[in-house]
Amino acid sequence: MTKQLWRSAGFLGLGILFIACASPGARNPANEIVVEPALKYFTYKGGQPTSVQTVTPQQWAGHKWHENRRFDLLLKIHAANTRAESNSGLRHAACFDGDGHDIIESFFFTDENKQVQPAIGFLQNQMMRTAVSTDGLMIGVGFKVNKDNQSKPYYFRLPNCNAGKSPIGAVAPVAELSEDEALESTQAISTTTATGVAAQEQKVRPTGFDLDDKDQAQPSLNLPQFRLRADYEKADRFDKSLPWRDWKLKLDVRNENDALVLALILQKYFYDSMANQDSRNPDRNFIAENNRQRYWCHMPWMQVGPQGRESIHGLTKELDLKPSPTMDLFKTAVKGTDWGVAYYNYPGCKTILNAFGSVTQPKPNPDFSKVDFNDGTVSAKILFTTAEFDSIKDAYVWQANTVQPGETKRHIMPMRHIQMDIALRDSTIKGMKPELNNWAMFTYYFDPNYDYDREHRPLLRRANPLKSIPNLPPQFLKMRPMGIQTGFGKPETGDTILFAGAQTNGLEGRLNGPADNPKSSCLSCHGAAGVSSKIMPMVPGTLDNQAWRDLPGRIDFSQQMALAKRNIETWLQMQPQ
Ligand code: HEC
Numbered sequence: 223m224t225k226q227l228w229r230s231a232g233f234l235g236l237g238i239l240f241i242a243c244a245s246p247g248a249r250n251p252a253n254e255i256v257v258e259p260a261l262k263y264f265t266y267k268g269g270q271p272t273s274v275q276t277v278t279p280q281q282w283a284g285h286k287w288h289e290n291r292r293f294d295l296l297l298k299i300h301a302a303n304t305r306a307e308s309n310s311g312l313r314h315a316a317c318f319d320g321d322g323h324d325i326i327e328s329f330f331f332t333d334e335n336k337q338v339q340p341a342i343g344f345l346q347n348q349m350m351r352t353a354v355s356t357d358g359l360m361i362g363v364g365f366k367v368n369k370d371n372q373s374k375p376y377y378f379r380l381p382n383c384n385a386g387k388s389p390i391g392a393v394a395p396v397a398e399l400s401e402d403e404a405l406e407s408t409q410a411i412s413t414t415t416a417t418g419v420a421a422q423e424q425k426v427r428p429t430g431f432d433l434d435d436k437d438q439a440q441p442s443l444n445l446p447q448f449r450l451r452a453d454y455e456k457a458d459r460f461d462k463s464l465p466w467r468d469w470k471l472k473l474d475v476r477n478e479n480d481a482l483v484l485a486l487i488l489q490k491y492f493y494d495s496m497a498n499q500d501s502r503n504p505d506r507n508f509i510a511e512n513n514r515q516r517y518w519c520h521m522p523w524m525q526v527g528p529q530g531r532e533s534i535h536g537l538t539k540e541l542d543l544k545p546s547p548t549m550d551l552f553k554t555a556v557k558g559t560d561w562g563v564a565y566y567n568y569p570g571c572k573t574i575l576n577a578f579g580s581v582t583q584p585k586p587n588p589d590f591s592k593v594d595f596n597d598g599t600v601s602a603k604i605l606f607t608t609a610e611f612d613s614i615k616d617a618y619v620w621q622a623n624t625v626q627p628g629e630t631k632r633h634i635m636p637m638r639h640i641q642m643d644i645a646l647r648d649s650t651i652k653g654m655k656p657e658l659n660n661w662a663m664f665t666y667y668f669d670p671n672y673d674y675d676r677e678h679r680p681l682l683r684r685a686n687p688l689k690s691i692p693n694l695p696p697q698f699l700k701m702r703p704m705g706i707q708t709g710f711g712k713p714e715t716g717d718t719i720l721f722a723g724a725q726t727n728g729l730e731g732r733l734n735g736p737a738d739n740p741k742s743s744c745l746s747c748h749g750a751a752g753v754s755s756k757i758m759p760m761v762p763g764t765l766d767n768q769a770w771r772d773l774p775g776r777i778d779f780s781q782q783m784a785l786a787k788r789n790i791e792t793w794l795q796m797q798p799q
Pocket residue numbers: 386387538539540562564565601602603643644645663664665733734735738739742743744745747748760761779780781782783785
């Protein structure tokens with residue numbers, strides 16, 4: 223699709239269709255994907271986006287938009303990104319299409335006199351401060367507003383609509399407001415957001431190691447308070463053995479049985495002293511600092527924005543749950559939001575230390591040039607959903623401070639554990655691909671019918687390693703290993719191996735979990751970490767082993783590191799200078 227076609231398609235009234243498909247756009251001769259820059263503002267009812275206001279640079283500068291209307295839209299976007307509700311109490315969200323650099327150039331251009339063009343109402347001295355993450359997937363905007371004899375600083379981050387795990391507004395059908403309708407609704411919303419919201423923003427510089435979210439404490443539930451484990455310099459003081467490296471095993475990931483053994487060893491490696499910390503209170507398990515055996519840490523800089531870490535378990539918001547097209551157990555999934563929290567083992571935590579420093583000594587200017595995860599890095603992520611349906615009724619339950627689809631305010635509710643993801647980088651294992659930095663991805667999903675002794679024991683001729691973990695809550699014995707992914711190719715190439723009895727949710731049979739976007743796969747999406755969406759969107763992401771090596775800006779398969787980097791690069795002092 224060419225740029226011209228985008229415009230004429232919109233003109234013909236087919237714009238809605240394109241939003242619904244979240245089309246990545248066309249490629250120009252330089253092999254960049256061209257998506258027209260636009261600001262978008264969504265409102266939701268009943269969990270579905272009901273309307274979207276799309277503003278193109280031409281409209282923004284056009285005759286219908288005078289400076290007070292530009293100010294109104296800016297405040298709506300600000301409110302949508304600071305967790306306030308819209309004036310009418312609806313959930314709302316804002317994002318942009320295209321590349322962040324183009325958004326700044328065409329909406330918030332600052333001329334040589336430091337004046338923003340076109341002009342924006344109530345803006346102190348017409349000054350604005352802006353930042354763009356290197357991957358172009360997030361912008362930061364700061365300004366001061368002079369209104370009612372008061373001067374207030376404002377600041378917001380705005381993500382690309384398709385970055386991260388939960389694309390914004392990518393649910394069909396959405397009614398595209400005409401420009402006149404949008405302008406009316408703009409006026410209706412602006413009056414209350416103009417005051418009030420700014421107050422939340424006047425805080426001291428965030429370090430990226432603290433938590434923004436607060437819950438309504440419910441003492442009867444005996445819930446923990448999430449604490450980011452970020453004393454990375456202590457990582458070396460704990461057990462450093464990496465049990466899958468046992469010389470007797472000689473595992474080769476091209477062999478299905480070996481890959482299954484590796485999946486089970488990793489599952490046990492993470493559950494040890496983690497899943498069994500408190501056999502009576504499920505909420506008191508997986509607390510990194512209570513693990514006296516192994517060191518596990520968290521990624522900093524993931525606390526910000528409406529998707530940021532929640533207060534009880536540190537969960538961040540992921541893609542909303544949808545019925546899986548390919549997995550029988552999840553075909554009947556009902557609507558819910560999905561949330562996850564990830565942990566890195568000690569070699570990974572030392573890589574994080576190199577980039578960010580630690581909680582006691584944060585680096586003022588984090589350094590991502592050397593992000594290359596240490597050999598032996600493991601990252602494990604446990605995923606929970608607010609959805610309740612028959613197949614998952616017996617899954618492990620946490621209480622967490624989250625939202626149902628379409629809700630604005632977080633509150634404490636039960637969440638069911640449906641998926642666990644593990645990423646491993648290890649050059650000592652046979653069959654790993656050095657050209658892909660020796661990464662392998664594994665996933666596990668709740669399956670009430672999974673029975674190790676019946677399905678895997680006859681093949682492997684060994685007892686389930688998980689059985690040796692004392693006081694392991696029984697639901698974890700139902701977390702079925704799905705398979706392994708060691709490359710971007712289709713399963714025929716051997717890059718994905720599915721274990722007997724498992725089904726995947728990935729593109730053309732590649733490895734992917736029930737909570738993941740079925741148009742991508744684990745490695746495909748993670749291979750795009752750090753890369754501009756102009757070159758490689760996360761969905762479908764990388765589908766070719768050769769092509770990955772040439773991707774500029776890539777961050778060694780860590781999507782959390784890519785997100786943390788984006789959040790840092792778009793942090794701005796509140797006061798325009
Ligand atoms: C469409 C993109 C996408 C797909 C598909 C995907 N992930 Fe992720 N993954 C992300 C993003 C974005 C994050 C960071 C956000 C967060 O943790 O909340 C993440 C975080 C993780 C983490 C935490 C550490 C890290 O590397 O960032 C692990 C481990 C992980 N994913 C493994 C997997 C596995 C295994 C699969 C397949 C079963 C998978 N992912 C599929 C996008 C994806």
